[in-house]
Amino acid sequence: MVAELEKSAIDKRITRKVLKNSGLSPKDALLDAKYFDYDKEARFVREACDALGDITFAARAGSTWRVSNSLTGYISKYSKDLRAAIENTARFHDIIDPAVQYSLRISSNSASFEVVWKDPSYAKFHRHTEFLLFGVLSRMRAITQTDFYPLEIRFDHEVKKSAEKFQKLAGFPVVFGTESLEIILPLATLDLPIPTYDLRLREHLTEYGGRLLEERGEGKQSLRSRTEGLLTKALPARILSADEIAASLGMSPRTFARRLKEERLTFRTIVDELRFDLAKTFIKDDMALSEIAFALGYADQAAFSTAFKRWSGLAPRDYSEAH
Template identity: 55%
Template sequence: MDVDIARIQTLTRTLDQKAADNSVANKLLEKCGLSRPEVEALNSGISAKTEALFTRYACDALGDPTFAAQAGLAFKSSSSLTAYVSKYSRDLKQVLENAARYHGLIDPALRFSLRVAGNFATIEAEWKDASYARFHRRTEFLMFAGLSRLRDLTQIDFYPIEMCFQHEVGGNKAQYQKLAGFPVSFGTERLEIILALSTLDLPVPTYDPKLRQHLLEYGDRVMADRRQPKQKLRAQVEGLITRSLPGAILQAEEAAANLGLSTRTFARRLKHEGTSYREIVDDLRCDLAQTFITNGMNLTEIAYSLGYADQPAFSTAFKRWTGQAPSTFRSRLDPPPQG
């Protein structure tokens, strides 16, 4: 499914500014099978996975894991249906209710909901396709971009009580805190933004009830006509494994049972998709290991998170996947000394 082109446009512009040379972004776009003209075309679209990979590559190229969050805070405009409905909503509460209602039209991976309890409100994000949970930088971009959009709509730079992420970022927590200017927590149970209850009453200056009603009716028709794409078995398996972490990796029999399949049917369907359970586990572990190293987690933590008995076992596996030791991979990520 294609996602809002405005997001990668923001990522590309921000990368151009940070790198002081658009050749960096051009190379990364090419690596993702894109070109600058395609990204700048208003009517084009890109897949959610391509967006996720570009975000990751940009952070790695700059040697700055917080780049995605920085780009998110620079995100303002969007031409999606959700954006237009939000623009003509009465207040922030109505914006969030509408976003929860139609967000499935613009992102295949996440769903949002608004929860009000006591003296605070929570914008809670939940994975529809948990295979995307591995893309930590994209998750950070989306959460900070969501905050930026809400600020832009109300024309008020309000601050959340807290923003929470389920993944860890090792020793980089202070950088996110400094960038945000409010508490940012990692390794939490939920992916969410916690707001003061009064924030929901912030008015939207562009409120237009007639336009909003027209767009709501149109949005409902689009939702009714839209068919949900069927997830491949591999994506469902990746989601199961991701949700089971940190700790022991699910056995194939457990994964099959979770999906209501016999072990034999499970293996046969994966083979039909050109893969196997062992291959999926290895690919996911390899991908997450590189992300965890980039996040600044130590090797013992990573070994535990990925279900290995000890660090040597993890290091052996990492070298088998990548041809290099984890310490070598980490040293190549370090930015060159300034001078």
């Protein structure tokens, strides 16, 4: 991603600025870096698209992702065919990715590589979602050494007038505003052989992955993350109350408020910051202000505009023109 940004940016200072705004250092961006903060990576992708003024940059960068040095990357590389690669790595993906899980669903005429958020709070990072799905497709093509075309890629967010740009970039149907995140594949692609198949290495890696799964504990999301996830799931049109969130988390309202206070947070702060974050993304996705107001649970466009100006110091239309 960093390399693609450096190729695309006319001013080389842009990369340093994007890294800084994302809370990343140049060391974090090294190709051999073994660990990364998922939230910071998602913010880096968003900042890069904004800095370039290119809504399709993340998808384009994902399309260049050919090599993975992770455990699941090697398991897929040594699997027999694409179907085996997807099924083998899906089991161990939890080890390397704190935010998503995926599965393979097969029907009579197609197959679906479906992505589900383990942490729904990350669904707000639309550009990173595009990077992920186009990256997955690129990896599938790399391990099979075949530039096949899926039937569709589906996203559950909207980009309105920019949809044609993604279609042109991909060369196949890219659909927005669907109910789920998925890559729809022709059934024949599941049988594509993987030239680097090695049964011995694959079995060794899956045994190792099994031990890692047994040794690791269940990842625990922060209270803020779980709250944002529940709020995001309830959208559009409705913002859950603090009492409803507390009940969903198995807490009393008083315990919920106390736990937030321990993290130096309030429920209102989380709601406002989530709404502001989503509003900025929706504006860049070319959504009408009336649609944004509805999606974020405001009574009308005027109420949304008042809130947005309080957050940013700019009216939504002024912010749209500036970005």
